[in-house]
Amino acid sequence: xxxxxxxxxxxxxxxxxxxxxMGLGYPIANAENGSDALKKIAAxxxxxxxxxxxxxxxxxxVMDGITFIGEFRKDDKFTPxxxxxxxxxxxxxxxxxxxxxxxxxxxxxxxxxxxxxxxxLVK
Amino acid sequence: xxxxxSNRFGKTxxxxxxxxxxxxxxxxxxxxxxxxxxVVCIHDAARNIGGMGHFILPGxxxxxxxxxxxxxxxxxxxxxxxxxxxxxxxxxxxSLRAILYGAGVFGSGASAxxxxxxxxxxxxxxxxxxKIHVSREDLGGTVxxxxxxCPRTGVSYRKFLKNNNDHSEFMKLENEYISYMFVNKExxxxxxxxx
Ligand SMILES: [Mg+2]
Numbered sequence: 492x493x494x495x496x497x498x499x500x501x502x503x504x505x506x507x508x509x510x511x512x513m514g515l516g517y518p519i520a521n522a523e524n525g526s527d528a529l530k531k532i533a534a535x536x537x538x539x540x541x542x543x544x545x546x547x548x549x550x551x552x553v554m555d556g557i558t559f560i561g562e563f564r565k566d567d568k569f570t571p572x573x574x575x576x577x578x579x580x581x582x583x584x585x586x587x588x589x590x591x592x593x594x595x596x597x598x599x600x601x602x603x604x605x606x607x608x609x610x611x612l613v614k
Numbered sequence: 615x616x617x618x619x620s621n622r623f624g625k626t627x628x629x630x631x632x633x634x635x636x637x638x639x640x641x642x643x644x645x646x647x648x649x650x651x652x653v654v655c656i657h658d659a660a661r662n663i664g665g666m667g668h669f670i671l672p673g674x675x676x677x678x679x680x681x682x683x684x685x686x687x688x689x690x691x692x693x694x695x696x697x698x699x700x701x702x703x704x705x706x707x708x709s710l711r712a713i714l715y716g717a718g719v720f721g722s723g724a725s726a727x728x729x730x731x732x733x734x735x736x737x738x739x740x741x742x743x744x745k746i747h748v749s750r751e752d753l754g755g756t757v758x759x760x761x762x763x764c765p766r767t768g769v770s771y772r773k774f775l776k777n778n779n780d781h782s783e784f785m786k787l788e789n790e791y792i793s794y795m796f797v798n799k800e801x802x803x804x805x806x807x808x809x
Contacts, residue, residue, distance in 0.1 A: 500707055501697065503680065503690055503743045510681050550698035552706040577694045579804060588808045597803025599691040601684075604805060611807070 493543035494520045494535055495609070498528040498559065499575070500551040504598075508546055508575065511602040512609060517543060524551040525559025532563070542570050543613045549576040549583065557583075557590050564591035571612040575600065630668050631784075632791035635692070637665030637699035637765070644763045647775070647784040648716040650726075650792060652733050652753070653761050654693070656700055656746075657768030660709035664765025667696035671736045672795035674728035680739045685799060689736045712741055713770050714751040715761050730754055758785075 495517045497508045509519050520535060522528035525547070532542055545563065549556040560572050571593040578584075579597045587595055593612055596605070615634045618627045626642040632651050636644060644666045646653055651670045658664070669692035673685045680686035697707070717733040719726050734753045741748050750770065752759070758775040775781060 500701065501694065501744065503740060504694065506681050506743065507687075507690065550701040552701055552704075577691060577698050577803075584806065592808060594805070594807040596805050598694055599687040599802055600805075601687075601800075601802050604802060608805060608807070 492518060492540045493613075494518045494540060495613075496520045496522065496528060496532060496535075496542050496545045498522045498525065498545060498551070498556070499548040500524055501548070504548065504575070508605065511600070511605045515606065515609065517613075525554030525556060525562065527553070528559060529554075529562055542567075544609060545570065545572045546575050546609075547572060549574060549578050549587075557586050560587065560590040560592055573608065573612060630666055632668050632670075632788045633795075635665065635667040635669075635696040635699060637663060637696065637703050637705070639663045639703055639766065641766050642764075644765060645761065647758065647760045647781045647788075649718045649720050649758045649785060649788055650716070650729065650733075651788060652714065652716040652737060653759075654696060654737070655713040655715075655761070655763040655768075655770050656696060656710055657713070657765070658700065658705040658709050659711070659768060661703075661705055662766045663700060663703045663705045664763060664768055665696050665700050665703075666761075666763050666765075667692060669693075670792055670795055671729070671733045672792070672799040673732065674725070675732040675735055680736055680743070685732070686736055686739075688795065688799060688801070689733075690740065691803075693740060707744065707746065711747045711749045711768070713763070713768075714741075714748060714753055715759050715770075715772055717753045718758060719754065719756050 547556040574595045577598045621627045630646040654667045656665045671689040717730045719730045760773045762771040
């Protein structure tokens, strides 16, 4: 079974993204920072399941989103990673792309746009 | 936001304008004036970091709660800007508390009251979802407020403004900001796909 992993320090954002993606039928996993996400992804893979997509925030305590992408990409080159953040500076976006992000959405997002982007990335 | 060094407080004073957000661990003061907008002060007592955000939810919220509400998305994004600045200063959500001001009712008609009520409901729901304790709130009413906040100590001071003409420049900026937010209430951020 393939999960969508939502990584954000804000419970409000995690719930909003989960709400937007409800209709897609993917099981949702949550993490509150990059390091928490790496552990949970390892546990999912350890059970023989997989991750279809990670949606990750940038500004989080413990491990930020850009660092997470770099770590995640060390042993997973293909699973799409979508950044969801308030950050819109070109420099940050470039850093995300270089770390291995597949896309970048600046908050606030519309539920329809989120669904479209996710469908395109998991295809 | 403007920064002033020469003031009666003897420390740097940052004056936030409507739509601004700022967080710091410096020994300074943050100040703003609000009518209809909300002012959120956040303090991390474990790390002596504080921040302030000045924003408005552009309209009344529906009854389904902030997760399902399109107007609330704008408020969540405004809070995300402030929380992001707190995180950049080294703060973590676990040791935060919030102080809430503003959401005054100005102008006649039901929409002014509905906007104020929607903003207040938004704040209550947001901080409850975030599990952040609200240690003090002074919201609503037909009063303009001047707010001072010390980001290091978390101490805030609120003064009701008696004479609206004292801050006419601020009120003009607030009205411009509110009009902008209402016109762009469905505004979303950019979407970039890298491939
Ligand atoms: Mg964040």
